[in-house]
Amino acid sequence: MSKVTIYDISKKLNISAATVSRALNNNPKISLKTRELVMKTAEEMNYEQNTLALALKSGKSNTVGILVPYMNRSFFSSVIRGIEEELYPHGYHVIICQTRDDAKSEVQNINTLLNAQVDGIFMSVSKNTKDTGHIDRVLQKGIPLVFFDRKKNIPGVSSVTIDDFNGAYMSVEHLIKQGCKRIAHFLGDINLEIYKDRYNGYLRAMTDYNLPIDKNYIIRTNSKVESGTAAVKKLMQLPSPPDAIFSSSDFTALGAVQELKKTGIRVPDDICISGFSNESFTQYTEPTMTTVDQTPIKMGKMSARVFLEQIDEEISVTIEKKVVLSPQLVIRDSSDRLKKK
Amino acid sequence: MSKVTIYDISKKLNISAATVSRALNNNPKISLKTRELVMKTAEEMNYEQNTLALALKSGKSNTVGILVPYMNRSFFSSVIRGIEEELYPHGYHVIICQTRDDAKSEVQNINTLLNAQVDGIFMSVSKNTKDTGHIDRVLQKGIPLVFFDRKKNIPGVSSVTIDDFNGAYMSVEHLIKQGCKRIAHFLGDINLEIYKDRYNGYLRAMTDYNLPIDKNYIIRTNSKVESGTAAVKKLMQLPSPPDAIFSSSDFTALGAVQELKKTGIRVPDDICISGFSNESFTQYTEPTMTTVDQTPIKMGKMSARVFLEQIDEEISVTIEKKVVLSPQLVIRDSSDRLKKK
DNA sequence: TTGTAGGCGTTATCAA
């Protein structure tokens, strides 16, 4: 039972607890002798600082909260990893909450995090979050909040995202350069900005290259494999089916590939496909899949840095920082026609 | 700035803070009137309990620590998810540390967790952990510790694992029933029990079915794809190459499949392959891969339950609980010869 | 350079 407190040390040494505290904290106004003595006996007695008491006293818990839809999605777990690795050297712990992509649960989790007195909150908002009252409460309390990936546009709140627009643009541009002209798009949930941005990137690239945009080529999907197979079926029944698909999700892209192969249509020879997210399976499919890497670990590290800067500010001015990371186009076989020739 | 304390409420109501505290905690010896009054004003004033103060007072932080090698590996993040989901309703938070599969970092992380006064620790030990001094310290402090997946055999410590032996046995048995007789094995790091168990399951199944065990068929691998390609190359150069491979890892199994396909050997017609872990990519490879599901979310939930039982025990008797979950053989195309015919 | 005292927000004990 190690319950050694500074008081125990002070008794043993016949000095005051205050002196012990100062010695332990390298307070300059303390004699070298006493400091060393204290340090030594603290060591001997196996003293360990009670962080809870410290937290209560200082109002700082040295803990940050992270809110994600599900923590076992590779993208999110990688972001969390990035945050953890950046924050660990600074003495912070990360506590993780899952919203299950549900706004109600998000609110509840925010509450418990506030209650746990976290020093900061990182979050990727849920799909169906409309109201932002819970977020406002965080801000009112002066607790640094950083959005990552899925954000809400709230003045004064920092965010770290990737340039989804550009990721999409690069993808589509790549497809065009492979010689594709009739490019379809699998559109994700437009409640989320990321999907809107990808859509817009697609539109812009098409326009920039003077390619017609066919409404029939734009199919709404969720991020499931089956959604991709269904979508591609619809596309191939069109009088003039597309010669490429830019999907906003790797899963739907995979569904499309599977379905196409089943019907004997060759990828990429007959139709080029590209996905989004660089899910780990994309490197193992056949053909391997072209996709956009979102650099999640980097995103996590960046978010952590934004947070650290925020709390370092002497004045608690709410500085809003919008970091936009560049995504990485990963070209693989599912779209690489030219290499094959 | 909501910094409403019970003291603020007490002042407003001209009663003592103690009464407020009791009312808030549904203490029976309090008049209904005052309770309701307190509740109402607490609500009005936006009172929130300071968990830090509570933690200091009670010595309970309502937080548990989880130690994993890397939190973005799908297996581990899924276990964590399971733990989180089971513990959340009980008011616990999970704080996560990464050991990077390094014993030193493991020790350090244990220290910070103890320092943060967690109420319990869940861990999957690092590959190179030999000394268990840090674990003993946890036990000495009377903090519940639960191993999951990768455990050390320490008396008094509970663990939740899957029956790796049986998972392997089922796999090999399945291969045998497909008509395979010369079954090779990709052996993992034998510092870890899980790989030893899988190896033993393999051996037993072979023996039970009177199949000869050829030393040349047992290849050491790490869990990388390339390790699998290298291993299979070695195997195929043997005078009598195997007609099946039971791999202790999905990644090495994948490497094997890739290499075999490259050399024109058909899977499963010429050689059957099975992996281990049910990594998400295994359902998308070609052929889809037979593997063993470790039910990680279930493992997390189970671990959480073991922890909850442990802290519920009135007497702090160290009861050791060894939960062994049954793995699930997932039969897919890479080994399914019979279905094809 | 060191000690004293007060407080962070709660709850538990003892009186009233």
Added chain:
DNA sequence: TTGATAACGCCTACAA
């Protein structure tokens, strides 16, 4: 049923 007080372990004015 309620109130006063001490205590959890630490830090920090202020005083010495």
